[in-house]
Amino acid sequence: MTTRFFCLGFSFVCLVVACAGIEGLNLWPVPKSVSHGSQTLYMNKDFGLIFEGSKYTDASGILKDGFSRFLEVVEAGHVIDDNSTHLDHSSLLQGLNVVISSSDDELQFGVDESYKLSIAATGSPRYVHLEAQTVYGALYGLQTLSQLGHFNFTTRMIEVHHIPITIIDEPRFFYRGLLIDTSRHYQSLPMMKNAIDAMAYSKLNVLHWHIVDSQSFPLEIPSYPNLWNGAFSLSERYTMADAAEIVNYAERRGINVLAEIDVPGHALSWGTGYPSLWPSRDCPEPLDVSNEFTFKVIDGILSDFRKVFKFRFVHLGGDEVNTSCWTTTPHVMKWLRKHNLNESEAYQYFVLRTQKIAISHGYEIINWEETFNNFGKKLSPKTVVHNWLGGGVAQKVVAAGLRCIVSNQDKWYLDHLDTTWQEFYMNEPLTNITNPMQQKLVIGGEVCMWGEHVDGSDLEQTIWPRAAAAAERLWSPYDNLAKDPKQVTGRLAHFRCLLNQRGIAAAPLAGPGRVAPEEPGSCYKQ
Template sequence: MGKMGSEMLIYVLLLMAGVLASGQSSQVNIWPMPASVSYGHTHLYLTNDFGFSSNYGSEILKDAFDRMLALIKLDHVIDANFSAFNSSSLLQGLHIVISSPNGQLQYGVDESYKLIVPSPEKPAYAHLEAKTVYGALQGLQTFSQLCYFSVTSRVLQIDMSPWTIIDQPRFSYRGLLIDTSRHYLPVPVIKKVIDSMSYAKLNVMHWHIVDTQSFPLEIPSYPKLWDGAYSPSERYTVADAADIVSYAQKRGINVLAEIDVPGHALSWGTGYPSLWPSKDCQQPLDVSNEFTFKVIDGILSDFSKIFNFKFVHLGGDEVNTSCWTTTPRIRNWLKKRGMNESQAYQYFVLRAQNIALSHGYEIINWEETFNDFGNKLSRKTVVHNWLGGGVAQRVVASGLRCIVSNQDKWYLDHLDTPWQEFYANEPVTNITNLKQQKLVIGGEVCMWGETVDGSDIEQTIWPRAAAAAERLWTPFDKLAKNPRDVTGRLAHFRCLLNQRGVAAAPVAGLGRAAPEGPGSCYRQ
């Protein structure tokens, strides 16, 4: 028998205390926890022809319902004799009412819903009401967590009926960053990440597409840019990108595209060397060259045809300007304009912002831009915090919006950050003014790609991203004061992800640790 780690011992003690779920139980095992939940004590069974009706004709809704049924069935064979069931306990379908005809997904879309699952003596239909189809999608995700395949009844079953769930997100922006420059992620891998995001009610996939290491995306306006890809097979065509955006939108997820300028852009010069300050000093992008801004304009013009989210991310972080001052041509350009390095950095960021604005985007920039010249940024800027605490306070005090991703708590590549810290990280810490709190539009966990690719990305994201997802969805007063109190429910959700084909790591470990030994999924 192997040595039992202290983490596993804690879990055994929790099991003995009845805290952890083992399959279905009287515990409410919904993740993230809804705003309002009431439930009973009886069982319902879904009929073999369980279907849905709606006042809203939409392929998005039909596809989402079909996916939900497949998630519940999990490839089990439904072979029950339905004639043996009490007819009053059979749930025949789900009636969905959507009040708004607008099917466009955009920032701030209403994601609220009300889900009612009746008691056995009531009519044999569950009801889902939502303002928009995207609220209905969130309701379907919740409904899918109420259902499970029972090996006893050999049918899809709902316990603890009747249910009444009234729900809406706390924050409009609930993001996950993926990085396809440090390692290329095949399209099927990206789609699996999108699927898993929808299970946890995350709604923005921040696509950090390019960086120093590679430029994998086709840009029709400047077709040599993707010469900076690692190889011809590690590239995304325009059609690939449009397909990813469409795939995400059908699941209620916006795709935020990022080009990080002027730093983190060495790969751009593989196809267009004139973007480099010099052959020997290759980044940041050449601030003195008009061609640099023509390329940025071309990229954002092409982006506007693919990425229809309200925002575009322009990066702006970690800019080492030494190449500008050590390259004689650029040094002379700066001198002629009376600029120092810091002023040139500001000039570059603000000019890139104006280009994005001309294409109809609002802008997200990393926090260094605010720290260096926050009062000069466009008022349509959202400042993306990552370096640490206290930044959000200063950003919203200035009247700008903020997204929180402080690296000490919400960077998934920090493998020693446990899920408890992801759960406890509060985006509006020390912001007491209600008007300023509303300027914190949400948060994002970041899966930087240096040490992940298609082989290990899922277990590095999950279940820690789920801990942050509840923080971003669930009302503050419904969140656990101590993360330990949600251990069993998170373990249950992690097992649900595994059942759905998502390679989520055990709750009991750090980061993407493997199970410590044999045992039930619910005890790991």
Template sequence: MGGRMLILCWLVLLISVDDAAAAEVPRVLNIWPMPASVNYGDGRLHFSPELQLKTEGSRFDDGSGILEDAFSRTVDIIRGSHAVENNLPKIESSLALKGIHVVIASPSDELQHGINESYSLQVPAKGSPLYAHIEAETVYGALHALQTFSQLCHFDIKSRGILVHHVPLTIVDQPRFPYRGVLIDTSRHYQPLPMIKKVIDSMAYAKLNVLHWHIVDTQSFPLEIPSFPRLWDGAYSVSERYTFADAAEVVSYAKKRGINVLAEIDVPGHAQSWGVGYPSLWPSEDCKEPLDVSNEFTFKLIDGILSDFSKIFKYKFVHLGGDEVNTSCWETTPHVQKWLREKGMTGPEAYQYFVLRAQKIALSRGYEIINWEETFNNFGSKLDRRTIVHNWLGSNVAPAVVKAGLRCIVSNQDKWYLDHLDALWEGFYSNEPLTNISDPAQQALVLGGEVCLWGEHVDASDLEQTLWPRAAAAAERLWTPYAKIARRAEQVRQRLAYFRCLLTQRGVAAAPLVGFGRSAPVEPNSCYLQ
């Protein structure tokens, strides 16, 4: 009982103020991730009932509707937590925000790695007519600005309208790293298309910008490949499959939210499901992975997959896996053993041959390659110089990768693996991608990082609470300038709890901060104290 009384007193302290007006204004600037530069006041504005989008002066004509759709979504999520009431008192025009004026410098809506995602956001305290102002180099910077703006707005229980707090306000912002990813795994458990879209929506709220889609693995091959249609015979069932059009829809949906889709096929290991439709890919009935290195059809099929990928997955990178390869069955399968002797290769040398040949195929299809760190650990100097090494095992791998002149993505499993339910949000927040990398030229080779949601124990029933709010802790590490990152994770607990509650209000099943990943609430309490 004493603990409950302490929490109750804390809650009373948070909302007790000297006058009613002050009680309606959040005491803290609750934006997540924290912008690079913020200046704000203590005023507030009401929304006009007919909030407008203005684009005069912009070079971007929005022919694809990306900006207009994002503006409509922003207004919907701001208004979405309460019913709209009629016959409310009118707000004085000088205190009502009429709309948002967006000026975009680039006419292009191309989404690619390294695009300019910076923006500025200004909300004046008064004027007639009164508009918020967004300036961005690209439409995707403007989308981030709209996400930030949405977090400044709150439903006012007195007027039954929407208030914008902390005006006048000026924000100048840009991401720290160009690659800020989330991995989802649709092989260990199938994720329905609506759930993948929900993940994309929630990623945009936290300014994450790469959906790493680990599509296939040992257990299942759910994606249609038109060039080799029997591959998806390896799906769990006929209803647990993605058509090629489904994959194109994921890419299109993500682009409208400023998110690239990184497709992964993991070779030569983690590929047993491939042989359900094409058994010749298995070295033998007793040895079903790695894929048969001695069979030319193996590489013809990989080329067909990547050719089909190139029609819909327009991100410049493709992930070719390359991890956890055990070559012992190659060395004991008679026809592969014979091939190894003819080529003068050992099993490990054939592993290198396979990875490098797959890289060449991907390069011929216009992709740059990402491989898991085992490829670097085993034969790093032989990798194509355009390779990005995906660090997941060793804490000292990233410094070695960039010292060798290769690019790196950090996902060290002790901190940024979401399927590790004992990995707490504090560890996600404190994990620094540039640890032990002090040379600025080498730091620039770290593209960013990614939190990984492997699917052995994750399906549509528990994906969101496994992902959030821990992914948000990593999102601020990847977005906010290092100088603005809190030295102790506990310093941001209140703001992260606020963001977690915002996610739940938007229909995202984000777990409480307390306890391990996807823990249930401990007891009855305010959302902001869980």
């Protein structure tokens, strides 16, 4: 098989790479392998979904809903005419035949996301064939198929190019994440759902929900109902039913939701409802390590989480802990002396005890890298270390036998508006990790949308298309990735325009994060 991807002939960067006039597929992210021809077929207006030889019954309707979304995005709001009588019958695609090997549709970490998508050169009637081990692999196949179909303004039908075509595809990393921070600025449920939709288009599969922080506690916790007194306002809150809705919405698109409580630091807002969680009113952060109530509250939160957040992992934070309040508050100092602990040892005690609470609720743990930098192998072996401070940490983590997620802030922090999409694309999670067993311990990566300067007015254009650039790095085989971002500029520009057509406010490529179009012109030239 051959794999050929080139930028659009009319993209502004195509002049640099001289790809004008060369046939291109413009699929994003680039699949594992592709072979294709040059025919064009048309989707019948009654293009339907067929299960022949599939063990999967779709009792939950996940595939049916995915197919409906596929039709919606590929039609892009246009009115489809029934002009099939004017076309040769052999040029019509009658439907999509899906064969799924597994009857199970439980979404968990490491679920098989592979698929094979094919359209033959001949046949009557003609169908698109999609094979997958799981329904989630089939959903990714639908995302790829949606990029092959385009509305034809002459025939008023959806045309599919590059027939015959065979695509065999699977992700490089199991964990492909996007962090959204709802504590610095509240994000509405519709905004969260739009982000989930765009993640699915890009083949990202973990929404890291940084729900609470020092500034606000917007989530209802039934076990401790006063916690969300720390919300910014009465309307900037999430009920547990809201959280369940986000989890269900994401799961039906193949996306897990990772919930985070960041302890013991970044927790000032907790004390609005329960002031005894503070060491003192004058020195309120980090959480009071000497108070048993602190750990009862954490236990209650994680107990309530388990009823809604079904992902294998929970994120416990652990970063940027300034322990000075512990050493300047008399009752905490008394407790430290009683237990013969200094402030660093108390920090370790807090982190390890919180990990044990999470494990008791059936979770594996993710912690920010400071916990590893300070405590190393003392962390639970179920810990995944979340890198953020810079390069080189992943090497140390996997050498210690722990798993790692890469989010180094110099390349994959979306709030760094001076970081270009090219830098997002070229950031390699396995840098300087050559041992195959250690490479497997890098479970993936995540781009982070911290919310200090982002709300509903600018969320999407700050995330996209830079997050999509990282998405290809995390999905596509290493050998298929471009060695120079110029080689993919046109294809990413095409995907950015596709996001715009689907209602996602992705910013132009011509600049760093969150820029506006410079002048009138085609979307593909911005």
